Amino acid sequence: AQSVTQLDSHVSVSEGTPVLLRCNYSSSYSPSLFWYVQHPNKGLQLLLKYTSAATLVKGINGFEAEFKKSETSFHLTKPSAHMSDAAEYFCVVSAPAGGADGLTFGKGTHLIIQP
Amino acid sequence: DVKVTQSSRYLVKRTGEKVFLECVQDMDHENMFWYRQDPGLGLRLIYFSYDVKMKEKGDIPEGYSVSREKKERFSLILESASTNQTSMYLCASSQGLAGVETQYFGPGTRLLVL
Numbered sequence A: 001a002q003s004v005t006q007l008d009s010h011v012s013v014s015e016g017t018p019v020l021l022r023c024n025y026s027s028s029y030s031p032s033l034f035w036y037v038q039h040p041n042k043g044l045q046l047l048l049k050y051t052s053a054a055t056l057v058k059g060i061n062g063f064e065a066e067f068k069k070s071e072t073s074f075h076l077t078k079p080s081a082h083m084s085d086a087a088e089y090f091c092v093v094s095a096p097a098g099g100a101d102g103l104t105f106g107k108g109t110h111l112i113i114q115p
Numbered sequence B: 001d002v003k004v005t006q007s008s009r010y011l012v013k014r015t016g017e018k019v020f021l022e023c024v025q026d027m028d029h030e031n032m033f034w035y036r037q038d039p040g041l042g043l044r045l046i047y048f049s050y051d052v053k054m055k056e057k058g059d060i061p062e063g064y065s066v067s068r069e070k071k072e073r074f075s076l077i078l079e080s081a082s083t084n085q086t087s088m089y090l091c092a093s094s095q096g097l098a099g100v101e102t103q104y105f106g107p108g109t110r111l112l113v114l
Helices: none
Strands: A001-007 A012-016 A019-021 A023-027 A033-036 A042-051 A056-058 A064-068 A073-080 A087-094 A103-105 A109-114 B004-006 B010-013 B019-025 B031-038 B043-049 B064-070 B074-080 B086-094 B107-114
Touching: A001 A087, A001 A103, A012 A019, A019 A109, A019 B043, A023 A087, A033 A064, A033 A073, A042 A056, A042 A064, A064 A087, A073 A087, A103 B043, A109 B074, B010 B019, B019 B031, B019 B086, B019 B107, B031 B064, B031 B074, B043 B064, B043 B074, B074 B086
Parallel strands: A012 A109, B010 B107
Antiparallel strands: A001 A023, A019 A073, A023 A073, A033 A042, A033 A087, A056 A064, A064 A073, A087 A103, A087 A109, B004 B019, B019 B074, B031 B043, B031 B086, B064 B074, B086 B107
């Protein structure tokens, strides 16, 4: 069994300041973890994924996430927010060989960027 | 680039109608998925398919069926639409095991059932 909790439904930051979107997971296995982004009226796009290689994962658009097994966390960060980062972000956990039905999506965090 | 297209961006149907949502991917992916997305609930898996004519139930299959006659096309069918099926529907595809493989999503179909 596995689950994922995104700790904030909404996060608001000013442009140019750091972004932190928090994600905690639970899994009976060594999980794979993903962050997806959804811009308004668009489908989801992969930001980055962790699949048991390096614990610090770099993704697109300057985002990165660190897998911390001891804290069961996979928080998403970016040093400096840009207006184009405003979107919905989803943390996803999967059993490593979980098959097509092995994904569990978080409920999403809405990132708001203040000018 | 992988492209996943969905037949409609917006759809309005009446209760009891039969509704077809079509999804096509152009990268020869084996796996295809249908999700619904509702505010505060994230994405929930309705059905998925790992090969032509193969289908598996996801977390919320009730009221839905699917068809995969060709590898590139995966259809979601609402046999008798109800108001509680008003939602955003997202199609996705992936190559190999979804546990480690990236899913590629279509733009979504926003369905309103009156």
